[in-house]
Amino acid sequence: MxxxxxxxxxxxxxxxxxxxxxxxxxxxxxPTFRNAQTGHWARFRPEDLASPEAYRRDPKMVWEWYAGRYRNVTHAQxxxxxxxxxxxxxxxxxxxxxxxxxxxxxxxxxxxxxxxxxxGNLSTARCEACGTVAPLPEPNTFTPPPTCPVCGARMRPNIVWFGEFxxxxxxxxxxxxxxxxxxxxxxxxxxxxxxxxxxxxxxxxxxxxxxxxxxxxxxxxxxxxxxxxxxxxxxxxxxxxxx
Ligand SMILES: [Zn+2]
CATH class of the missing domain: 3.40.50.1220 (TPP-binding domain)
Structure with missing residues (x-):
């Protein structure tokens, strides 16, 4: 052709x-996932930032990684x-x-x-208890983790992680x-x-x-x-x- x-x-x-x-x-x-891994994040393996196991082990760290990427995409056009x-x-x-x-x-x-x-989507989060998906607050007012607007439980990044379907x-x-x-x-x-x-x-x-x-x-x-x-x-x- x-x-x-x-x-x-x-x-x-x-x-x-x-x-x-x-x-x-x-x-x-x-940047791609790997190219976004600069500075502090460079020493992590991708699966240490983006897997259910990583989130169970250290939800605060995983949320910091995603909050940073969320801030970056809101500045992109x-x-x-x-x-x-x-x-x-x-x-x-x-x-x-x-x-x-x-x-x-x-x-x-x-x-x-x-x-x-x-x-998935960096600008939304998903409730760990009831599955509700909701947009994250504005980047400058956002302190992770967000809580579910429906049931008040903790929300996770709305991203398909390594090892997930x-x-x-x-x-x-x-x-x-x-x-x-x-x-x-x-x-x-x-x-x-x-x-x-x-x-x-x-x-x-x-x-x-x-x-x-x-x-x-x-x-x-x-x-x-x-x-x-x-x-x-x-x-x-x-x-x-x-x-
Ligand atoms: Zn909920």
Whole structure:
């Protein structure tokens, strides 16, 4: 498939499913988990900050880590890649579905609505007792841990940790959307993180077109109908823009 054909397929598609990863957030200056581990945090293994065991052992420390990342994302802004995907949703309406592995909430801030956040969200917390999800207070007034607005119990970061399952309903919705998609876009994710590979293959198996946007070759590249070798903003513009 050529770029022209990929653009034509996307323009004609009634159903479009999109999966995004860290590459989309990178252009907003959001570091990956590992790149965020600077200074004090550099000496920890990721699983010592982001696992149920770590939280049981030292909830205060885990909350400090997440409160810091929460403060950082509130200072970041959605970039052109986020805005182009929000525009694509307005074009496709109910035929559009976006699944993200990112936890920074920038897709929602750019206006995406038909959205599932597979790995959770840094700006919300979840009640350990009743499961209520609620937004965190403003960063400058926030002292962790937050308490549940419904039952008053302690809340935990609303993030899928190492060793935890993805939210089942979100994953089911994503699987259905990728099965039915005429075109799937895999943007800024290497395919090493579950479930990226599985979702792309659902579309492929059902006979749809699968397009990757990534500056580097990935493990998914062999399964792609077409690969745009660029960062998310420029790659999406090449697929959707006038030029
Ligand atoms: Zn509660």
């Amino acid at each position: 050529t770029l022209e054909q990929a653009r034509a397929a996307l323009a004609a598609a009634r159903r479009v499913a999109v999966l995004t990863g860290a590459g989309v957030s990178a252009e907003s200056g959001i 959605p970039n052109e890649g986020h805005h182009l995907l929000a525009w694509l949703e307005r074009d496709k309406g109910d035929g559009f579905f976006l699944a993200t592995q990112n936890v920074d909430g920038l897709h929602a801030r750019a206006g995406s609505e038909r959205l599932v956040e597979l790995h 993805l939210p089942e309903l979100a994953l089911e919705a994503a699987t259905r959307a990728f099965e039915k998609a005429d075109v799937a876009l895999i943007v800024g994710t290497s395919g090493q993180v579950y479930p990226a590979a599985g979702l792309a293959l659902e579309t492929r198996r059902a006979g749809g077109v699968v397009i990757e946007v990534n500056p580097d070759e990935t493990e998914l590249t062999p399964y792609m109908s077409y690969s745009v070798r660029d960062v998310a903003s420029r790659g999406l513009a090449a697929l959707m823009g006038e030029g």
